[in-house]
Amino acid sequence: MGSEKVIDEKNQGQALLTEEKKGNSKKLYIESYGCAMNLNDSEIVASILSEQGYNTTHLIEEADLVLVNTCSIREKAEQTVRKRLEKYNAVKKINPKMKVGVLGCMAERLKAKFLEEEKIVDLVVGPDAYRDLPNLLEEVQSGRDAVNVILSKEETYGDVSPVRLNSNGVSAFVSITRGCDNMCTFCVVPFTRGRERSREPKSILEEIKQLSEQNYKEVTLLGQNVDSYLWYGGGLKKDFKKASEIAQTTAVGFAELLDMVADAFPKIRIRFSTSNPQDMNLNVIHTMAKHENICNYVHLPVQSGSTSVLKRMNRQHTREEYIELIDNIKKIIPDCSLSQDMMTGFCGETEEEHQETLSLLEYVKYDYGFMFAYSERPGTPAAKNMEDDIPLAVKKRRLAEIILVQQKHSLYHLEQFVGKTVEILIEGSSKKSDAHWKGRNSQNAVAVFPKGDEQIGDFVNVYIEDCTSATLLGKRV
Incomplete structure (x- = not known):
C-alpha cells in the first residue's frame, strides 16, 4: 500500500445500500468521501432516516433525498464533492421534488457558501447534528433552507445502532x-x-x-x-x-x-x-x-x-x-x-x-x-x-x-511470509479472479489463494508460496 491516503478506496463515493425496511416509501441516496469515520457516520444517518420512512437506493434519479457525506482533509476531496453537487443539481432539474444535502466535515466550513451564495443545496448538517435530521427535513419540506452545524460536547451516537452499509458481512x-x-x-x-x-x-x-x-x-x-x-x-x-x-x-x-x-x-x-x-x-x-x-x-x-x-x-x-x-x-x-x-x-x-x-x-x-x-x-x-x-x-x-x-x-x-503458514480471514473473492479468495492475516497483509469449499468469514490456514509487492499468494493447508 504505497499510496496516497484513502481509506478503503472502493467505497469512496459509492451509493450506500441497506436492507429495505417494509412500509418505507421514500428513497434516500447517500454517498461518502474521506475516512472510515465518515463511512461509519453515513451508516448512522441511514439508521436515523430509516425511522423516518427512507430506504436507500443506488439510483439517484428516483431519490427523494440525496446526501453527500463530505471530507475537508484534502483539497481533492472538496473538488470531488463540488463536482458531485453539480451532477445532483442536473438531476434535480428532471426531478424537482428531490432535495440535496451536505453532511460532515465540509458542512461546517462551507455552510454559507453552499446555502446562500451558490444556492446548490437545501440542507447542511454537521457531524454532530445527525439526530436533528428529521426536524431539518421538515424545514426543507416547507420550503426553507435548513442548517445545523453546531458541534456538541456530548454527542457520541452511542445508542444509534448503525445500519451496516455495503458490508462484506465479515x-x-x-x-x-x-x-x-x-x-x-x-x-x-x-x-x-x-x-x-x-x-x-x-x-x-x-x-x-x-x-x-x-x-x-x-x-x-x-x-x-x-x-x-x-x-x-x-x-x-x-x-x-x-x-x-x-x-x-x-x-x-x-x-x-x-x-x-x-x-x-x-x-x-x-x-x-x-x-x-x-x-x-x-x-x-x-x-x-x-x-x-x-x-x-x-x-x-x-x-x-x-x-x-x-x-x-x-x-x-x-x-x-x-x-x-x-x-x-x-x-x-x-x-x-x-x-x-x-x-x-x-x-x-x-x-x-x-x-x-x-x-x-x-x-x-x-x-x-x-x-x-x-x-x-x-x-x-x-x-x-x-x-x-x-x-x-x-x-x-x-x-x-x-x-x-x-x-x-x-x-x-x-517476502518474510513466503514459506510460512498464516491464518487468513476470508473477506470475499479476489478482485482479479473469481476462482480465488482474498483475506488478511493478523498483520493486515492481503493474501489470495484458490477457492475450495471455504465460505466468506472462515478463518483458514494458508501456506504462502510467493508474493507481489502488495499481495501474498498461497494455497490452503
Whole structure:
C-alpha cells in the first residue's frame, strides 16, 4: 500500500445500500468521501432516516433525498464533492421534488457558501447534528433552507445502532470516540468534528455483541485518535481533571477497553485505528500481546521524521520519543506490523528535514504507508500563521522519494511470509479472479489463494508460496 491516503478506496463515493425496511416509501441516496469515520457516520444517518420512512437506493434519479457525506482533509476531496453537487443539481432539474444535502466535515466550513451564495443545496448538517435530521427535513419540506452545524460536547451516537452499509458481512467498524483535541497545525478535524469525547464502554460492547450475533468475525475500533479514549461517565476528555475522585479512579482508558472487548469476544478479531504517538501508552501494547484475538498491527502516524517539523506541526512528540515507542512495540510484539501517515512538503521543510524523514523510514521499515504532499486547508493554524512555501515540484519529488523507500520495505515484509503458514480471514473473492479468495492475516497483509469449499468469514490456514509487492499468494493447508 504505497499510496496516497484513502481509506478503503472502493467505497469512496459509492451509493450506500441497506436492507429495505417494509412500509418505507421514500428513497434516500447517500454517498461518502474521506475516512472510515465518515463511512461509519453515513451508516448512522441511514439508521436515523430509516425511522423516518427512507430506504436507500443506488439510483439517484428516483431519490427523494440525496446526501453527500463530505471530507475537508484534502483539497481533492472538496473538488470531488463540488463536482458531485453539480451532477445532483442536473438531476434535480428532471426531478424537482428531490432535495440535496451536505453532511460532515465540509458542512461546517462551507455552510454559507453552499446555502446562500451558490444556492446548490437545501440542507447542511454537521457531524454532530445527525439526530436533528428529521426536524431539518421538515424545514426543507416547507420550503426553507435548513442548517445545523453546531458541534456538541456530548454527542457520541452511542445508542444509534448503525445500519451496516455495503458490508462484506465479515468486518465492521465501531466508533469509540468522536472529535479530536490535538491541535495539529495542518489539520482541520478539531474544527469540523469538535472536541474529543468518548463513548460509553457498555454501548460499545453492546454493538459488538449485535455484530457477533450477525456473524461478523472482525471489528475495528475507530476514532480520530483511539489511544486517548477515556470514559469517566461522559463529557469531554479535557474536563476529566474536573471529575470527581471516584469518576477518575473508575475511569476506563483505551487499554482497559481493548482488554474488555478482547475478553468478551474471544472469537472475534480486533483491530483499531487511528493511534497517536503522543497518547499511545505501553499498556495498549501489553494488552495486544496478552490477547490472541487482537491483531498484531498498529497504524502509527508520524507525519515527519524531523523534530523541528513536528514542532511546527504542533505534534506533541519528538523523533526520539517516536523511535523509543517503536523500539518498545517491537520488543513487546516482535511480529507486529506497523504503518505510517507521512506528510511531505510542510511549511518551511528544508532538504535536511526531508532527509530525516527518509532516515526514519529506513529505521522503522514500516509494512505499509499512506503518504501525501501537504496541501493547505483553510481555517487551520498553519493556513493562518505559516507560509505554504515549498514549490509543488519539490513536494512531488520528495513524495516520490518517500514512496520509493516505502515500497521497498512493503515488499521486504511480505517476502518474510513466503514459506510460512498464516491464518487468513476470508473477506470475499479476489478482485482479479473469481476462482480465488482474498483475506488478511493478523498483520493486515492481503493474501489470495484458490477457492475450495471455504465460505466468506472462515478463518483458514494458508501456506504462502510467493508474493507481489502488495499481495501474498498461497494455497490452503
